[in-house]
Amino acid sequence: MTDPFDLAQQAADRIAELTGVATHDVALVLGSGWGPAAEALGTPRIEIPTTDIPGFHASAVAGHAGSVASVEVGGRNVLLFRGRTHLYEGHGAAAVAHPVRAAAAAGCSTVVLTNGCGGLRPEWKPGTPVLISDHINLTAATALEGPTFVDVTDLYSTRLRAMCRELDPTLDEGVYVQFPGPQYETPAEIRMVAAIGGDLVGMSTTIEAVAARHVGLEILGLSLVTNHAAGMTGEPLDHSEVLDAGRAAATRMGELLARIVPGL
Numbered sequence: 001m002t003d004p005f006d007l008a009q010q011a012a013d014r015i016a017e018l019t020g021v022a023t024h025d026v027a028l029v030l031g032s033g034w035g036p037a038a039e040a041l042g043t044p045r046i047e048i049p050t051t052d053i054p055g056f057h058a059s060a061v062a063g064h065a066g067s068v069a070s071v072e073v074g075g076r077n078v079l080l081f082r083g084r085t086h087l088y089e090g091h092g093a094a095a096v097a098h099p100v101r102a103a104a105a106a107g108c109s110t111v112v113l114t115n116g117c118g119g120l121r122p123e124w125k126p127g128t129p130v131l132i133s134d135h136i137n138l139t140a141a142t143a144l145e146g147p148t149f150v151d152v153t154d155l156y157s158t159r160l161r162a163m164c165r166e167l168d169p170t171l172d173e174g175v176y177v178q179f180p181g182p183q184y185e186t187p188a189e190i191r192m193v194a195a196i197g198g199d200l201v202g203m204s205t206t207i208e209a210v211a212a213r214h215v216g217l218e219i220l221g222l223s224l225v226t227n228h229a230a231g232m233t234g235e236p237l238d239h240s241e242v243l244d245a246g247r248a249a250a251t252r253m254g255e256l257l258a259r260i261v262p263g264l
């Protein structure tokens with residue numbers, strides 16, 4: 001079994017070789033619904049299928065393209081991950097964390113983790129972006145092994161959140177709760193999330209964030225509320241609704257990313 005950090009270095013070396021960029025500065029992981037927003041960042045130098053990079057898995061989820069692009073945004077070399085590997089795909093937590101580990105090995109100092117998620121606040125209509133202030137990981141999984149005692153206070157950088165709110169004072173903040181998935185939540189589970197202080201529910205992000213902290217990345221988490229959480233509207237949940245909400249919000253999300261990324 002290859003050491004996960006050796007595999008991350010192999011991936012970083014391949015990314016440098018294929019992009020012609022020795023060092024990238026910012027990694028941007030695009031979650032469900034965020035794909036169309038990336039257009040606002042400009043035309044990538046190159047787009048690489050993840051299957052051409054060591055340790056990456058092919059995309060398994062609609063709306064996750066399964067490619068890595070290198071794009072220059074405001075003088076920053078951005079590594080754009082169009083899609084991610086989810087814990088529910090069954091490849092394990094190390095596979096979930098691999099992209100952020102590869103990004104750190106490629107020279108990045110900051111990672112922006114985006115996702116599509118359910119919102120618990122009635123005022124958060126589908127299409128509402130929310131800064132992640134903290135998380136609750138209900139998967140019981142982590143990519144860290146052994147006595148790797150990592151501090152995870154201020155995991156979602158207060159500094160970067162303040163910068164984002166300067167750029168867009170309308171941005172709310174919330175606590176993101178990761179469920180294992182792939183099923184959505186029951187109404188009873190959403191009532192539990194409210195009781196434990198959660199505001200957003202998803203199936204990604206928290207394992208990546210902890211792995212990113214471990215390799216020294218500063219982290220910004222951005223959720224796109226694609227639907228009201230289960231039980232709030234009486235309507236069933238559906239992934240196509242998640243992607244529709246992303247397409248509808250693409251212009252606003254793209255403008256937000258285009259303003260945030262150059263300052264990272």
Ligand SMILES: O=P(O)(O)O[C@@H]1C[C@H](O)[C@@H](CO)O1
Pocket residue numbers: 030031032033061084086114115116117181202203204205238239242
């Ligand atoms: O990659 P993210 O967390 O944005 O994807 C969300 C969670 C599930 O994978 C999927 C469910 O619709 O969207």
Ligand SMILES: Nc1nc2[nH]cnc2c(=O)[nH]1
Pocket residue numbers: 116117118119179181183184185201202203226227228229230237242
């Ligand atoms: N767990 C979870 N993930 C989502 N992704 C998009 N919407 C949701 C949701 O309501 N719950």
